[in-house]
Amino acid sequence: MLRFLSLFLHGLIAWRLLPELGQWPVLSAALGLALLNSVLLMPMGIGLASRLAGLGHRTTRLVTWLAWAGMGFSSTLLILTAIRELTLLGIFAVDLVWPGWLDLAAWRRQSALAVPVLGFLITLLGFSNARRTAAISRVSIPVRNLPPALQGFRIVQISDIHVGPTIRRDYLQRIVAAVNRQQPDMVAITGDLVDGSVRELAPHVAPLEDLVSRHGSYFVTGNHEYYSGAHAWIAELRRLGIEVLLNSHVVLEHQGATAVVAGVTDYSAGHFDSAHRSDPHAAIAGAPSHAAVRVLLAHQPRSAPAAADAGFDVQLSGHTHGGQFMPWNFFVRMQQPFVAGLHRLDRLWVYTSRGTGYWGPPKRFGAPSEITLIKLVAC
Numbered sequence: 457m458l459r460f461l462s463l464f465l466h467g468l469i470a471w472r473l474l475p476e477l478g479q480w481p482v483l484s485a486a487l488g489l490a491l492l493n494s495v496l497l498m499p500m501g502i503g504l505a506s507r508l509a510g511l512g513h514r515t516t517r518l519v520t521w522l523a524w525a526g527m528g529f530s531s532t533l534l535i536l537t538a539i540r541e542l543t544l545l546g547i548f549a550v551d552l553v554w555p556g557w558l559d560l561a562a563w564r565r566q567s568a569l570a571v572p573v574l575g576f577l578i579t580l581l582g583f584s585n586a587r588r589t590a591a592i593s594r595v596s597i598p599v600r601n602l603p604p605a606l607q608g609f610r611i612v613q614i615s616d617i618h619v620g621p622t623i624r625r626d627y628l629q630r631i632v633a634a635v636n637r638q639q640p641d642m643v644a645i646t647g648d649l650v651d652g653s654v655r656e657l658a659p660h661v662a663p664l665e666d667l668v669s670r671h672g673s674y675f676v677t678g679n680h681e682y683y684s685g686a687h688a689w690i691a692e693l694r695r696l697g698i699e700v701l702l703n704s705h706v707v708l709e710h711q712g713a714t715a716v717v718a719g720v721t722d723y724s725a726g727h728f729d730s731a732h733r734s735d736p737h738a739a740i741a742g743a744p745s746h747a748a749v750r751v752l753l754a755h756q757p758r759s760a761p762a763a764a765d766a767g768f769d770v771q772l773s774g775h776t777h778g779g780q781f782m783p784w785n786f787f788v789r790m791q792q793p794f795v796a797g798l799h800r801l802d803r804l805w806v807y808t809s810r811g812t813g814y815w816g817p818p819k820r821f822g823a824p825s826e827i828t829l830i831k832l833v834a835c
Contacts, residue, residue, distance in 0.1 A: 466495040466530060469537050476568030487572045491533075494526030520621045521818075528781070528817030529579045535783055536571045543567060582781055582819035589630040590614075590812045590825035592638065595798055597805050598835030599769050603748050605713035606832055611751070612640035612669070613828040615774030616811030618680065620651030623813050625660040631812055631827065632663045638829050641710065642671040645698070646774040646809065647678025647722060647755030654688040665696040671708050673698045676719035678755040678775060680815075682728040701753060703738040716743045718768070719753040734759060736766040749832060757794040757808045764804040771806045772830070778810030778823030785823060796823070 470491050477484035497519055547563050599606075612635050619628060635643060645664075650657055667673045675698050681689050690700050699706060701719025708715045718739040726733035736752060736759060743750065752759075752768040756775045763771045778796035779785020788795050794808045810826050 463495055465534055466491050469530070469533050472537055472541065473533075473568045473571055476565050477572075479565070480569065483569070483572060490526065490529060490572075493522055494530040497523040497526060517621075524622060524817045525579070525583070525819075528582065528819035529575060531817070532578050532582075532781070532821075533571060533575045536575055540567045540571055578821055579819060582817075582821040585820040585824055586814045586818045587627075588825075589627075589634055590827045592634065593826040593828045594831070595807060595828060596831045596833045597770055597798065597807065599749050599805075599832050600803075600835055601748070602832060602834040603713045604834075605711035606715060606748055607834055609710060609715065609749075609832040610638065610641045611644055611772070611830040611832070612638050612642075613644045613646060613772050613774075613807070613809055613830060614812040615646040615755075615809040616648040616678070616777055616815065617813035618648055618651050618815045619657055619660050619813070622818050623660075625663060627813070628660065629663045629666075632666050634827055636666070636668050638827075640669040640829070642708070642717065643667050643669045643673040644717075644753050644772050645673060645675040646753050646772055647676050648680040648774065648811075648815070649675070649678070649693075650684050650689060651680055651815070653685050654692045658692060661692070662696065664693070664698060667698075671710070674706070674717055674719060674753060675700050676753040676755055677702070677722045677725060677732070679722045679724050682722065682725060682732075686725075686728065686732070701739070702732065703735045705739055705743050707744060707747070714744060714747045716740070716747040716750045717753070718743070718750065720759060720763075723754070723756040723759050734762075736763045736768065740766050740768065757792045757806060760793060760801050760804060760806045763806075764802045768804055770832075771804060772809070773806060774809045774811055776808055776810070777815065778808075780811070780814060780823050781817075781819050781821035 474484055474488060547558055551558055551560055614631060614635060675693050677686055693700055703720050705716050705718035708717060720734045720736050720739050721732040723734050750768045751770045752763045754763060754771055754773050757773045760771055776788045776792050776795050779788050785795060794806055796808050796810045799806050809828050810823050812825055812827055814820055
């Protein structure tokens, strides 16, 4: 069904654009080849990526890159083609009222030229945004009655890196170096770290062992961990010295003050393993009542209502990628209460990261990646 839909949408783009590009034969041929690459290699590349991502096979890597790049380009082409059709419909309506006032043929040709040119430029810019090391995003979160000892407590959050077909060891090494430069009190890794098995990707995740912070690094599972063998990854991350919080918490003593850091399994984890059903109440159970702040790591923002009910002060999430590139930011709102940034739910502050890597197409447009430096401040 998905292959038929893909073929239909690629054919629709070709039908609406290629006939109008006759006077630009090189561009017409390039666009035709790009669409052919996308429709043929996209399902092949995605299938190969899931099986062979860590084998280092050059042909497999090339097919994977072409497949995902083609998917990103064709997605943008589809949106621009839809915008073009709406524009032409409006121009046709104007022509009905004032016949001959606009040159319909010229509008069709020039708009058909604009779509692939803009699509290529957006994809190129999106590729550059995705492949650069995420910038530091600084956020202050106010906590009621925060003691002076915890004023300015520094949490560096990374999320949704998606080590896998196109994100490898060197990409993660740059992220780790950037995190360490912030001299955090603790590091929070809020899920979707990997797209592949431990056997395939362990060498590429190994740089996480070099994370340095005062109170250590803490990880919670995302939905992609359950696609990739969550139990094996939990064991591997613990081997690397990272604390994995599975509906559990740790108590941090910082300069004489107490903070609780808890973590829940992914919101959907119970569908994969009933023992991993996400439960913020279980995560905070037994925590000291005198703790000055309670922070929850939860991959998906929609854990927030349960987190607020459980009495947390702060929730750190990811999952959404901020939409990654248009128009997906509009669709994310249909599933998640928050897409990106800092929001309030009753007494709970929820920060949703746009993610530190990317999933699928190496493309970010309108939703830059981030390494988040969070400071707790008194209010």
